[in-house]
Amino acid sequence: MNPIEQHEQLTTIIEQEVRARRHRAAAPSKPTPHPSGERLYDYALGWLDSSENTEIQRHLAVCPACVRELGAILKFEQALEIEDEQPSIVERAALWMSKLWMPLWAGELVTAADIPAQKHRFEMEAGSGEITVTCFWRGEDENAPAYLHIAWRADMQTPGEFRARFVSAETQTPLVELPLGRRLYGEKTFTSQELGFDPSRQRWGIGITLVEIDSIPDEGA
Ligand SMILES: [Zn+2]
Structure with missing residues (x-):
């Protein structure tokens, strides 16, 4: 366009x-x-x-x-x-980097009754694999900080470690990259402290990076 x-x-x-x-x-x-x-x-x-x-x-x-x-x-x-x-940022030993996705309602306070979890399928080139990611998030309340819950299911042959990289949706600047582990499916919850931003207040986008296992320290995944 x-x-x-x-x-x-x-x-x-x-x-x-x-x-x-x-x-x-x-x-x-x-x-x-x-x-x-x-x-x-x-x-x-x-x-x-x-x-x-x-x-x-x-x-x-x-x-x-x-x-x-x-x-x-x-x-x-x-x-x-x-x-x-622009020239892409050189990622250390990245086997694959997905495009970025901005979930609907990212950065908005939403209630469970109104907005369902948001789901997206990232495809690798030439049909060589895919990973489906589902996200939901909640704002801070008196009992808990704001958090983001992410579930993933991958169908790919390339072994590696999955990492979730977050960017500011406004500026495309990187916010944080967090390990998801080596399993082909799983789920994790990250608090706003771990993320370094509040997923219910700041517009964000997410991408998945697959990195070589040998190139990173073992994180017990
Ligand atoms: Zn509507």
Whole structure:
């Protein structure tokens, strides 16, 4: 997508937001379920057919939260394109680095009742493997700090250690990289202290890196 198309898309979003406000002013809004993260991404990237587009647009007309998410997705994708043009950061002994993904609602306080866990499939080149990652996060309360829960399931032949790398969704700058271990599936919870940022307040993106086992100290995984 070129900058002009991106600009046009952002303009469309603003128009949708204006229409949504008028609509709410005119009639009480009728809540429909939020589209899944994958669907909203597909919509943002123009991969849906026209009837699916209409369905999403109807929802966007009454859901300012999803309009905001769509705006964040487009901003993130735009930043990724800029990143792609720059020389990549040299990662020590990385066997594979996935693209980055910004989960829907990342950086927002969400409740279990409203927002389901967000799921994404990262694919390796030429169908040589994939890893599916599911995330959910909660804000701080009186009993516990803010945390991020991550579950992964990999289907790949290359042995290595999985690491989750987090970036700021606004600037694409690295936030932290944390080990997930060598198992093909598992789950981990990281507190805001371990992450160094609050996943319920700061917009973030995540990518998976597979590193050579020999190149890193044994972390008992
Ligand atoms: Zn919505």
